[in-house]
Amino acid sequence: MFQQIIDRRLAGKNKSIGNRERFLRRHKEQIREAVKRAVDGRGIRDLAQGEDIHIPKRDIAEPVFGHGQGGKREMVHPGNQDYVRGDRIERPKGGGGGGGGGQATDSGEGDDDFVFHLTKEEFMQVFFDDLALPNLARTTLAETPEFKTHRAGYSSGGTPNNLHVVRSMRGAIGRRIAIGSESRRELLALEERLTALKRESGDHTEEIERLEAEAAALRARLGRIPYLDPIDLRYRSRVRIPVPTAKAVMFCLMDVSGSMDESRKDLAKRFFILLYLFLTRHYERIDIVFIRHHTQAQEVDEQNFFHSTETGGTVVSSALVLMEEVARARYPTSEWNIYGAQASDGDNWHHDSGRCRELLANNILPLCRYFAYVQVAEEEQNLWDEYTALSAEVRNFAIRKATSASQIYPVFRELFKKEGAAA
Amino acid sequence: MSSHPVPRPSGAADAGGADGPRRTMRASDIRPPARASEPLPSPSDWSFDLIERYHERIRETATRFGLDTYPNQLEIITAEQMMDAYASVGMPVNYRHWSYGKEFISTEKNYRRGHMGLAYEIVINSNPCISYLMEENTMGMQALVIAHAAYGHNSFFKGNYLFRMWTDASSIIDYLVYAKNYITECEDRHGLDAVEQLLDSCHALMNHGVDRYRRPSRKSLAQELADRKDREAYAQQQVNDMWRTLPNSKAEKAAEESAQTKRFPEEPQENLLYFIEKNAPLLEPWQREVVRIVRKVAQYFYPQRQTQVMNEGWATFWHHHLLNTMYDDGHLSDGMMIEWLKSHTNVVYQPRVGDRGYTGINPYALGFAMYTDIKRMCEQPTDEDRHWFPGVAGRDWLETLDHAMRNFKDESFVGQYLSPNLMREFRLFSIVDDEKQEKLEVSAIHDEAGYRRVREALSHQYDLGGREPNIQVWSVNRRGDRSLTLRHTQHNDRPLHDGAQEVLKHVVRLWGFGVHLESVNAAGETTKRWSVPAVATP
Numbered sequence: 001m002f003q004q005i006i007d008r009r010l011a012g013k014n015k016s017i018g019n020r021e022r023f024l025r026r027h028k029e030q031i032r033e034a035v036k037r038a039v040d041g042r043g044i045r046d047l048a049q050g051e052d053i054h055i056p057k058r059d060i061a062e063p064v065f066g067h068g069q070g071g072k073r074e075m076v077h078p079g080n081q082d083y084v085r086g087d088r089i090e091r092p093k094g095g096g097g098g099g100g101g102g103q104a105t106d107s108g109e110g111d112d113d114f115v116f117h118l119t120k121e122e123f124m125q126v127f128f129d130d131l132a133l134p135n136l137a138r139t140t141l142a143e144t145p146e147f148k149t150h151r152a153g154y155s156s157g158g159t160p161n162n163l164h165v166v167r168s169m170r171g172a173i174g175r176r177i178a179i180g181s182e183s184r185r186e187l188l189a190l191e192e193r194l195t196a197l198k199r200e201s202g203d204h205t206e207e208i209e210r211l212e213a214e215a216a217a218l219r220a221r222l223g224r225i226p227y228l229d230p231i232d233l234r235y236r237s238r239v240r241i242p243v244p245t246a247k248a249v250m251f252c253l254m255d256v257s258g259s260m261d262e263s264r265k266d267l268a269k270r271f272f273i274l275l276y277l278f279l280t281r282h283y284e285r286i287d288i289v290f291i292r293h294h295t296q297a298q299e300v301d302e303q304n305f306f307h308s309t310e311t312g313g314t315v316v317s318s319a320l321v322l323m324e325e326v327a328r329a330r331y332p333t334s335e336w337n338i339y340g341a342q343a344s345d346g347d348n349w350h351h352d353s354g355r356c357r358e359l360l361a362n363n364i365l366p367l368c369r370y371f372a373y374v375q376v377a378e379e380e381q382n383l384w385d386e387y388t389a390l391s392a393e394v395r396n397f398a399i400r401k402a403t404s405a406s407q408i409y410p411v412f413r414e415l416f417k418k419e420g421a422a423a
Numbered sequence: 424m425s426s427h428p429v430p431r432p433s434g435a436a437d438a439g440g441a442d443g444p445r446r447t448m449r450a451s452d453i454r455p456p457a458r459a460s461e462p463l464p465s466p467s468d469w470s471f472d473l474i475e476r477y478h479e480r481i482r483e484t485a486t487r488f489g490l491d492t493y494p495n496q497l498e499i500i501t502a503e504q505m506m507d508a509y510a511s512v513g514m515p516v517n518y519r520h521w522s523y524g525k526e527f528i529s530t531e532k533n534y535r536r537g538h539m540g541l542a543y544e545i546v547i548n549s550n551p552c553i554s555y556l557m558e559e560n561t562m563g564m565q566a567l568v569i570a571h572a573a574y575g576h577n578s579f580f581k582g583n584y585l586f587r588m589w590t591d592a593s594s595i596i597d598y599l600v601y602a603k604n605y606i607t608e609c610e611d612r613h614g615l616d617a618v619e620q621l622l623d624s625c626h627a628l629m630n631h632g633v634d635r636y637r638r639p640s641r642k643s644l645a646q647e648l649a650d651r652k653d654r655e656a657y658a659q660q661q662v663n664d665m666w667r668t669l670p671n672s673k674a675e676k677a678a679e680e681s682a683q684t685k686r687f688p689e690e691p692q693e694n695l696l697y698f699i700e701k702n703a704p705l706l707e708p709w710q711r712e713v714v715r716i717v718r719k720v721a722q723y724f725y726p727q728r729q730t731q732v733m734n735e736g737w738a739t740f741w742h743h744h745l746l747n748t749m750y751d752d753g754h755l756s757d758g759m760m761i762e763w764l765k766s767h768t769n770v771v772y773q774p775r776v777g778d779r780g781y782t783g784i785n786p787y788a789l790g791f792a793m794y795t796d797i798k799r800m801c802e803q804p805t806d807e808d809r810h811w812f813p814g815v816a817g818r819d820w821l822e823t824l825d826h827a828m829r830n831f832k833d834e835s836f837v838g839q840y841l842s843p844n845l846m847r848e849f850r851l852f853s854i855v856d857d858e859k860q861e862k863l864e865v866s867a868i869h870d871e872a873g874y875r876r877v878r879e880a881l882s883h884q885y886d887l888g889g890r891e892p893n894i895q896v897w898s899v900n901r902r903g904d905r906s907l908t909l910r911h912t913q914h915n916d917r918p919l920h921d922g923a924q925e926v927l928k929h930v931v932r933l934w935g936f937g938v939h940l941e942s943v944n945a946a947g948e949t950t951k952r953w954s955v956p957a958v959a960t961p
Contacts, residue, residue, distance in 0.1 A: 005474055006498045009558055016507040016527040022619065023524030062522055063627055063925035065892045071917030072857040076881040078784055079775020080852040080868055088862040089854070116528040 024122065030055050031118065035126045051123050054113040149238045158235025167234035175232055180222050187218040248283040248337040248369075250275060251323050254305065255344035257294040257314040260376075267376040267402055268343030269306055274412045275341045275372070283337065289326055293319035295349075299326060316348045316383060320359040327367055340364065340371035348383040357386040365394055372415050373399040374408075448489025450801075450821040459753035467762075469562040477566045478573075480754050484745050485574040488821060492577040493592060494551040497569065501558050505545065506530050508555060512724070513545050515553060516599045518606040518716070520622050546572035548580040548727075550592040563762030566755075570745045575738025582829045583733070585726035595723055598647065602716045609709055621710055624929035625696065625717035630891055632696030632718040633725045651712065691910065692896040695930075696721070704905060705935030714933070729832045729887055736790015737828050743767060743791070773849065784881075789849070793836070796845045797824055807843060815840075833885035841881065843874045853880040858916075889914050894940070904957075906937035913944045918951065927955040 024031060031053055038051045083089075118126070154167055194211050197204045252272045254265070279286050290305035291297055297318040319342070327338055348356070365371055373387055378401065387399045402411040463476055478497065485492070500508070510527035511517035547553040554572040556565050580586050610618045625632070692698045696718040700711050727734070746763060749755050773788035774781040797815060800808045801823050804816030815823055827840060852868040853876065867873030867880070883889055897910035907930070911919055919942055930938045935957065942951040 005471055005478070006496065007471070008498045008500045008504065008555075016510045016523065018519040019510060019521065019524035019527060021524070022519055022521040022615070023528065025615065026521045026619070060525055061922075061925075062623070063922040063929070064630060065894055065911075065923060065926050066920050067890075067892055067917045068920030069918075070858045071913065072855065072859075072915040073917060074853050074855045074866060074880045074883070076784070076851055076853045076877055076884055077776035078773055078849040078851055079778070079781075080850040081775075083852055083865045083868060085865055085868055085870075085873055087865040089865065091856070091861070091863055114525070114529070116532060 024118075027053070027055055027059070030059075031126055034118075035123060038123075051118045052115055053118050054115050057114055060114050148241055150241050152237050152239040154234045155237040156231070156234060158237070162235040162238070164234050164236050168228070168232050171234060172228050172232040175229060176225055176227070180225050183218050183222050187215055187222070190215045190218070247285045247287070247335060248279050248339060249287040249289060249327075249331045250279055251289045251291060251327070251338070251340045252305065253291050253293070253319045253323060253340065253342040253344075255294070255314055255316065255319075255347070256292045257312055257347065259314070259345050259347045264345055264376040265306060267404075267408060268374065270408045271343055271374050271402070271412065272341055274408065275339065278412075279339065287331070287336075289323075291319050291322050291326075293322075297322040314344075314347050314349060315352050316344060317352050317355045317359055320356060320364060324359070324363050324367070327364075333367055338368045340368050342371070342373045343376055344373075344383070345377040346375045346379065346381045346384050347377075348381065350382055353382040353386045356383065357390050360387075360397065361390055361394065365397055368396060371397045373397070374411065374415075375399070375401045376403065377401075378403055448821055448825075449819045451819060453487055453821075456752060461753070462756040462759075463754050465562060465756040465759040467561045467563070469560070469565050473562055474556075474565055474569070477562070478569055480749055481566065481570050481574060481745055484748050484752070485570075485578075485741075487748075488744070489825075490574050490578040490741065491581055492552065492574060493549075493581050495573045495577065496551040496553045497573060498553060498555050499558055500555045502534070505555065505557055506534065508545050513547065514599055515547065515596065516603055517720075518599075518603045518622075519610075520626075521619065522623075522626065544568040544572045546576045547596075548576075548586060548590055548592050548723075549596050552577040552580065552592070561762065563759045564766060566746065566759070567742055567763040567766060570742035571738045574745060575741035576734060578741070579730075579734050579737045579828060582825070583726070583730060583832075584830055585730055585832055589726045590723050594647075598719065601648065602720070605712065605716065609713065613709065618713070620932065621713050622717065624932045625714055627926045627929040628695050628699075628933075629717060629721045631894055632694060632721040634694050634697065634722070687899050687901050688896060693893075694718075695894070695896060695909070698896045699930075699933045702899070703934050706933070726832075729834070729885075732786040732790040732793070732833045732885065733828065733831060733836050734790070735787045736792075736794050739767070739771060739787050739791040740794035740824075743795075775850070789837075792845055792848065793840055794824060794827070796842055797827060797840055800842065805844070811842060812840075834882050834887075837885055838878065838882035841878045843869070846874055846877055851877050851881065853877050892917075892919055897941070904937055905935075906939060906957075907934045908939045908941065911940060911942040913942060913950070916944055918942060924953050924955070927953055931955045931958060 034051055034053045154164060190211050194208060194215070197208055197211070250272075254260075254268050254272075256265075260268075276286070276288065288302070290300050290302055292300055292305055293314075293316065294312040295315045295318065299322065323340065331338060360371070375384060384399070387397075391397050391399050398415045400411045400415055402408050463480065464473065466473075474497070478495075482495075506527055508515065509530045510523045512523075517523065544557070545555045547555075552573065554568065554577075556568050560568060580590075580592060586592075606618060606622075688698070688702075696714055699706075700714040700718065703711075706714070742763075746755065746760070750760055771785070771788045771791050773785045798820045800812055800815050801818050801820035804812075808816040827836065831839060846869040850869055852873070853866045855864045855866045857864075867876035869877060893912045893914060894909055895912070897908045899908070900906045909930070911923075919940075923940060927938050927940055937957045938955050940953040941949045944950050
């Protein structure tokens with residue numbers, strides 16, 4: 001009889017994904033809220049994790065008709081110790097007769113939330129819902145001369161290290177068979193005639209000698225067929241195909257002058273986090289360059305960037321100059337997608353703002369995929385004015401204001417809104 | 424494989440497969456084979472080859488005892504797939520609904536936190552009978568699971584009268600595939616929201632979507648599909664007729680007038696979903712079909728809810744008996760025995776009332792104990808057994824067990840076979856909880872005076888009719904506001920819980936007009952009423 005054991009392990013993992021999607025869809029609002037809260041309230045490093053979503057039990061209860069407390073019922077229990085018939089027992093609290101099985105658990109009376117974990121991917125999905133990468137179209141093959149070598153069959157030319165021995169030998173055998181076949185057939189015929197002659201009575205010595213000479217010539221010819229000929233050689237062929245650049249560098253520029261207090265820095269930090277997370281969705285490798293500035297700019301590590309204690313005046317252009325230098329020196333545009341994010345309170349030495357605009361327009365924006373500026377203070381000073389004028393002209397430059405943590409996320413969404421839905 | 428082709432006396436008519444004469448194997452017919460020279464290998468890791476060999480032995484042993492099963496299909500799955508299966512109520516395929524997603528999420532959460540272990544197996548009442556074996560199981564566990572699911576449950580599915588009557592093992596998978604596709608199609612055509620709401624409402628009434636007394640018709644998927652088109656047209660026609668307000672002719676007018684006074688439905692209807700499918704005035708044909716799908720699925724699971732003790736007990740009894748027999752025949756090593764026995768004892772553990780972790784009577788423990796006890800009464804009856812069970816004591820145990828498995832459900836099984844011996848062993852006692860009394864009262868314990876009372880009480884406890892509120896379609900106001908009235912007939916004065924109002928909202932969504940629910944006590948007085956008015960439909 002036929003027995004079957006079927007290995008299903010590779011098939012249909014995540015069969016329940018459709019159900020999960022429907023569940024998430026149903027609770028989309030709660031999930032969005034939770035994600036927003038998470039973005040508002042979390043630290044940098046934790047953000048790229050999933051999130052626990054709390055949904056009140058009553059929202060996910062599925063009501064059914066059931067019995068409530070009261071009435072009369074008789075329950076049988078095991079493990080009687082010393083009760084006898086007629087004993088009276090205190091009613092256990094809330095249990096209605098000491099555990100009626102799990103019957104009434106769905107009654108929706110429990111106030112606990114239904115908690116579940118949103119995976120990192122799902123979190124990001126909600127987080128970046130309807131956001132698109134700015135200028136994604138520009139990441140085209142023509143601009144990204146980065147190559148990967150790729151096996152592409154065999155070729156008849158190549159370097160010895162790519163020699164494919166099996167293929168070559170196979171070709172050689174074929175060639176030897178093909179070239180020698182005619183001679184071998186003749187040889188075979190000759191040999192047959194020879195044996196026949198030798199068996200026949202009568203004198204055929206002359207004939208036999210002639211045939212043997214012919215056979216010897218044929219054998220010699222067969223022997224001269226080369227075992228391996230240069231035309232047999234086959235090499236593994238490798239072709240270079242261009243691949244889209246999967247590397248991005250993100251420049252974080254921040255004003256650390258005296259007017260930037262902790263809360264403003266915090267806002268800026270959130271903005272940088274968002275950009276970073278956003279980029280991780282699209283690029284395999286991301287470098288971050290932190291440039292802080294007051295009157296002078298310097299490249300620092302993350303720790304110093306966010307927790308520096310420098311004070312002083314403000315010359316914004318110094319940071320832009322440094323950014324250009326670093327980009328030109330280390331991040332050629334042929335290999336890197338460059339993103340810039342600048343945060344400041346809008347305070348600038350007043351003669352400097354015009355220069356900032358020029359630097360951006362002429363030197364930096366041509367290098368960048370996108371450059372976003374966020375002002376973490378309300379008052380509009382000359383830097384804001386200059387930037388506003390610039391953003392009207394250039395597509396890959398955007399500016400927004402944010403003054404509290406809860407605004408950062410909307411601002412970010414606005415900045416990176418899908419093309420076409422632009423404000 | 425089909426382990427045991429049932430021999431039929433020549434000339435006997437095959438009465439629907441089920442009820443045809445069938446010779447039961449007798450314990451006395453069994454001839455144990457020669458002892459095996461060496462046991463099967465017993466590494467802790469399984470391999471396909473080993474499963475095959477163990478399965479072969481188990482199959483042989485099961486055949487020796489005459490277990491009649493559907494062909495078996497064993498499938499190896501991962502823990503994740505097991506959770507998938509959990510989420511779709513144990514079926515390999517099911518339509519999509521958010522509640523299954525919820526189920527999956529909470530299962531997964533509990534599993535990851537280690538709050539619960541997954542079941543070792545899931546077995547599906549289908550033909551061939553599909554048993555899922557988890558990848559994580561050791562070889563010993565796989566053997567246990569095969570004996571338990573592929574021979575225990577499988578033979579129960581094939582033999583028990585409720586399953587024979589209510590479920591059609593050969594078509595369930597096809598039907599579920601159809602249901603899934605149909606619902607997906609509806610989602611495409613009518614939108615996710617519309618389908619989701621409809622399913623929510625149907626699920627709320629799922630437990631009341633079963634014919635308890637009428638035997639359902641048995642249809643293959645092909646018939647089901649062929650009928651669907653006709654049904655849609657016909658059903659709509661019927662509904663239209665029922666709700667037509669303008670009589671066509673004089674004769675009809677006269678008939679109409681007499682109908683004015685006639686109540687509708689003429690008799691109360693227990694199958695709410697069926698009633699809605701056939702009579703709800705505003706449902707579209709596709710909505711009726713969805714109601715039908717939910718109803719069919721509910722019906723398929725109905726026997727499982729009524730035979731938990733019997734089914735689990737039967738499977739547990741047989742894995743225990745089969746594996747022990749294999750040990751006696753020299754096929755199993757000592758290590759293997761210890762391994763599965765450990766799981767076995769966990770499964771049949773019955774905490775006492777008041778212990779931590781006590782959640783009522785463990786159906787595995789009770790069922791296993793009862794079958795084992797029946798076997799004991801057959802083989803070594805005491806005077807008490809002879810007095811209580813003259814039809815069991817001293818009979819052939821295999822025949823007696825087979826009879827018990829085939830012809831009962833939990834309620835009647837307990838009522839028929841729970842022995843005083845077992846009541847003493849479990850130290851069963853019954854407690855009356857009457858809201859009119861301040862304290863609970865111990866009504867009976869495991870003594871001479873109490874055996875019958877305890878047994879009766881336990882039997883009632885497994886009566887689904889007593890566990891689930893009895894709610895029926897009482898009347899429809901045909902000429903007025905078209906409202907539907909449901910009636911809850913109280914069992915021992917037990918009231919409905921507060922969820923009723925929410926459920927009524929779902930009924931309104933299906934019915935399309937206002938719905939009332941009245942709860943009536945034993946004296947015929949209405950003690951509570953709920954009403955949900957019709958929602959304005961766009």
